[in-house]
Amino acid sequence: MKRLIESFWQRYNELKSAVIRNDAPKVAALDKELEKLLDSIIGRKNASSSEILEQFRFAIDLLNEEAEDIGCVQRNSEVLRRLVDRYIGAGLPRxxxxxxxxxxxxxxxxxxxxxxxxxxxxxxxxxxxxxxxxxxxxxxxxxxxxxxxxxxxxxxxxxxxxxxxxxxxxxxxxxxxxxxxxxxxxxxxxxxxxxxxxxxxxxxxxxxxxxxxxxxxxxxxxxxxxxxxx
CATH class of the missing domain: 3.30.450.20 (PAS domain)
Structure with a gap:
């Protein structure tokens, strides 16, 4: 989990640089890679206790990082909601x-x-x-x-x-x-x-x-x- 998150932020910084350079092909490629990494991080359900905490921290960090972009805020809020529904739903009696x-x-x-x-x-x-x-x-x-x-x-x-x-x-x-x-x-x-x-x-x-x-x-x-x- 830690390596996935580190890889995400590395690619994320590369994406910001590509946007500044107006490198459209690079932006498109990195955007796809970031979506896969995001799915891998958030989609992992059989996580350990420490990994679950890392998932939540990652989701909050991402929400804070993109707080000024309304479209991203909506997406990232949904990411956080997925985690809350998964783990809090499991945390209460079924x-x-x-x-x-x-x-x-x-x-x-x-x-x-x-x-x-x-x-x-x-x-x-x-x-x-x-x-x-x-x-x-x-x-x-x-x-x-x-x-x-x-x-x-x-x-x-x-x-x-x-x-x-x-x-x-x-x-x-x-x-x-x-x-x-x-x-x-x-x-x-x-x-x-x-x-x-x-x-x-x-x-x-x-x-x-x-x-x-x-x-x-x-x-x-x-x-x-x-x-x-x-």
Missing amino acids: DGGTGTEEDAPWSPYVILDEDRLDDLDDRVVVVSPGYRINYTNSANAASLQSDRSDIIGKHIAELVGIHRFQQIFRHKLDACFKGEAEKYTYAEDELGHTVVKSFEMSPCYSPSYKLVGAIVVVKELEDRRSRDVA
Whole structure:
């Protein structure tokens, strides 16, 4: 990915020089080459976490570079929108998902969009690097029978338990703060019933691509052990 981006900017600078020289054949050739490089950079879907971040940075750099050209701005905005739709769409739970480990329906990067998160049926919280909750959606507040104002500011250990936080959650959240996606599932007894809870954790960024914390999607799953015994 890095070599592709470096090659793009090298050819891009060559194109600007060709435009200044009014070298039409060179401009046409470089324009085609740049389009192929752009497709290769943005079109790569099986990217690693670091490559995804490079894709976003590249798209923003390109948008800034051509900010005075309305036609280019429209094209580059579409490029950025493609990335957002691909990775944020994957970063939120998919309709019809079973919630199993095999689904892995989330991206390593999520942009904080409170309006969209609030429309989800799944419980969602955003945990700051200080391990305190700085956002909760309506579904999570309703599940806890609390107002949002009562949840925001609490330490995540108050929701998952201090022992579970120290043994598991702290390490997984720390990995999210470093750019990794994590998942943790456990079962607990609630009023005589076994409840299996799944926590999908991803790094969460502001619209300006600054780390906000970790977004945690909470799901309650079917207890397979009970089904197997039956």
